[in-house]
Amino acid sequence: MRAPPESAPKFLNLSQIRFPIGAIASIGHRISGVLLLITLPFLALALDRSLRGEAEFEALRDLVSAPGRALLLIVVVWAASHHVLAGLRHLLMDLGVGSRLDQARTSAWAALVAAAVIALAVAARWLS
Template structure:
């Protein structure tokens, strides 16, 4: 019998194939962190936009640049994915869709729906 090496192992995360449920779950965590980081600037922007019509138009002009529209698209993706994945987890907690085939389908549905919502928001801002 061959002795196992106790030395450090190199894990290439790009070669690991995660199950789709894990991808949806990791996306849920990432989207939660993004939303937490974006909450203060979004709250300040809302406050600023409510001061006057001129402030609102200034903010609208600020976010109309393509690079900022891309940033807002990421925020929309984060909100959509976090909401949909959270609902998925809540439903699975009560036993709905907890079988493997159903869980895979719901994970794909969350990922695709969040991407479609973000793409629709991007098209809305860029046109």
Template sequence: MPVFLKLAQIRFPIGAIASIAHRVSGVLLFIALPVVAVLLDTSLRDEAGFASVRDLISSPLAVVAAGVLVWALVHHVLAGIRHLLMDVGIGGELERARASARLVLIAAPALAVFLLFWGLS
């Protein structure tokens, strides 16, 4: 007899959400790396290249993309530190693991917004 999963009703533990977001952020960073390298190379070639990259990254869509990439970087670093600490036996107890997952999920977007606005000013 087939079983139909109701995906909207599945509730992941907070640690699973942090772990999945860690993987997603790593994939986003991996995909963005060649694009960022090309943009950097173009901006360093000459003044016209710099101006074209500056115009490209000043668009609203680019600011949103930069925000996502800043979040991905911050989340990946914080979640990576969390995983490394748990690997050496620090914070592996259930309540501490849940608390650190919540901390990463709250701190990463907050730090990303701060860094993005600080960088734009």
């Protein structure tokens, strides 16, 4: 019986893997899509309720103004903005726009940063 070569990995330590920025943006795109899928029924109900009248809109606003719920709303805003921006990035790269490595890295950073800025801007506006 032969022993495995010394270079063979013995275990996979996920905390030591350094993902490239493009992979992080792509994984974020998938995570944001799942979050949007999960929250879509609740968002549709919230939209329906908010359009029933001013009193219903104010009641809904009071409901989501609690700190924990406001944080959830900000996460949903991040998910929507990141999913749109990363999706546009993927579509443009499929068309050959920005598919060079340096451009792909820049667009990945841009999508990640822009989504975070949008979420923080909504948080500042919502919580003020």
